[in-house]
Amino acid sequence: MIGEPNLAFDWRGDFPTVATVPAVFVIHMRQGQPYMARTTMLARRLARLLAPKAGSRLLDLSKLAERIEIWYTPTRLQQALTFYSLARIHFPDTYRKTVRLPSPPYLKVLLGNTFPRTQITSRLSGKDSLFFGPFRTRAEAERWQSETLDFFQIRRCEEDLAPHPDHPGCIYGEMNQCLRPCQQAVGITEYATEVARLTSFIDTHGASLREAISHARDRASANLEFEEAARQHRRYDKAEGLMRSVSEIATDIRHANGVSAVRAGDNVNLYFLLDGVWQAPTPFDLRAQSGESMDRRLRQVVDSLPTPRATMKEREEHLALLSRWFFSTWRDSEWLPFESRAGIPYRKLVRLISRAMNPTPTHATMTVNDSPASA
Numbered sequence: 001m002i003g004e005p006n007l008a009f010d011w012r013g014d015f016p017t018v019a020t021v022p023a024v025f026v027i028h029m030r031q032g033q034p035y036m037a038r039t040t041m042l043a044r045r046l047a048r049l050l051a052p053k054a055g056s057r058l059l060d061l062s063k064l065a066e067r068i069e070i071w072y073t074p075t076r077l078q079q080a081l082t083f084y085s086l087a088r089i090h091f092p093d094t095y096r097k098t099v100r101l102p103s104p105p106y107l108k109v110l111l112g113n114t115f116p117r118t119q120i121t122s123r124l125s126g127k128d129s130l131f132f133g134p135f136r137t138r139a140e141a142e143r144w145q146s147e148t149l150d151f152f153q154i155r156r157c158e159e160d161l162a163p164h165p166d167h168p169g170c171i172y173g174e175m176n177q178c179l180r181p182c183q184q185a186v187g188i189t190e191y192a193t194e195v196a197r198l199t200s201f202i203d204t205h206g207a208s209l210r211e212a213i214s215h216a217r218d219r220a221s222a223n224l225e226f227e228e229a230a231r232q233h234r235r236y237d238k239a240e241g242l243m244r245s246v247s248e249i250a251t252d253i254r255h256a257n258g259v260s261a262v263r264a265g266d267n268v269n270l271y272f273l274l275d276g277v278w279q280a281p282t283p284f285d286l287r288a289q290s291g292e293s294m295d296r297r298l299r300q301v302v303d304s305l306p307t308p309r310a311t312m313k314e315r316e317e318h319l320a321l322l323s324r325w326f327f328s329t330w331r332d333s334e335w336l337p338f339e340s341r342a343g344i345p346y347r348k349l350v351r352l353i354s355r356a357m358n359p360t361p362t363h364a365t366m367t368v369n370d371s372p373a374s375a
Contacts, residue, residue, distance in 0.1 A: 001280050002085040005069040018043045024082045028067040038083045075262045076332050104323040105141040106133030115181045116195045117155050124316040131253045132202050134323040152198045153179045202252050206243035248337050249326050258337040261356035276315040277308035295346050
């Protein structure tokens with residue numbers, strides 16, 4: 001996700017004039033691990049670290065530094081991704097602690113279980129599981145889980161089931177909110193059908209459930225069962241509100257795709273997240289070439305992007321970076337989600353680029369504390 005540094009030089013006691021701009025920098029030492037930090041005021045930060053401080057307790061790297069590398073990061077998103085990439089290179093064993101990666105919660109459907117259930121987790125593990133998220137907080141994830149399960153007769157117990165007719169069951173079975181596999185009221189095949197309804201609801205972002213409820217409402221109305229039609233209409237509104245209550249980035253992580261456009265001089269950089277993995281910034285020249293439309297040139301850019309190949313751990317870290325940036329008060333660019341490359345809404349992307357070139361102050365701006373990482 002990073003390229004060559006914008007500025008690199010050997011340290012010989014003085015350094016060239018640098019601007020007071022946001023940046024990530026690495027100070028390589030004569031011995032030991034490097035010092036890495038991100039700052040919003042590069043010149044002042046370097047001067048504070050490298051100015052000789054005889055008799056002072058302040059950190060003095062003027063006699064230890066050997067080489068300095070600097071990456072300019074005009075936006076918060078670029079700074080976060082650059083800092084993460086450099087931390088993985090220079091601190092391979094401790095980079096998560098260095099970056100202070102959050103652990104956003106997800107709804108997990110344990111499909112590998114004989115009788116699948118859901119749980120809230122902060123780790124993406126289990127190749128047979130389905131994950132929906134990330135959520136802002138665990139409380140939000142638990143609320144969404146509870147309200148979702150009201151539409152499905154999936155078990156809410158956490159025990160490893162040993163189905164038996166004499167099993168005591170639970171209150172949800174008594175309330176007809178569970179198919180009671182523990183009491184052998186249903187078999188594996190019947191229970192799997194209900195789980196398939198849940199996974200389809202997540203996969204379609206609620207569309208499958210809304211469609212089913214809509215058909216039930218229309219049938220009740222056609223049969224003059226107006227009370228039932230009204231009940232189904234309330235269920236439809238609740239299902240629709242359920243999906244509106246989650247953020248734009250909450251999705252089946254198999255479809256975790258999106259893009260942010262960030263102004264870079266007279267052009268823009270496009271930051272794509274594909275299959276839950278951040279791609280290197282893609283420069284996009286706004287000037288028309290050979291009379292081609294912006295829409296067509298954007299399609300060519302998307303077609304040139306590589307196919308991500310990442311482990312579940314890497315996807316977890318990249319989605320954590322997305323979550324921290326998206327839910328922050330210092331987010332300084334918009335986010336456009338999409339389900340797949342084939343489904344990119346190019347008209348919306350063109351408008352997103354237009355707004356990036358002519359921004360309006362929609363997000364609060366906060367100063368990012370200097371964040372060092374060193375041995």
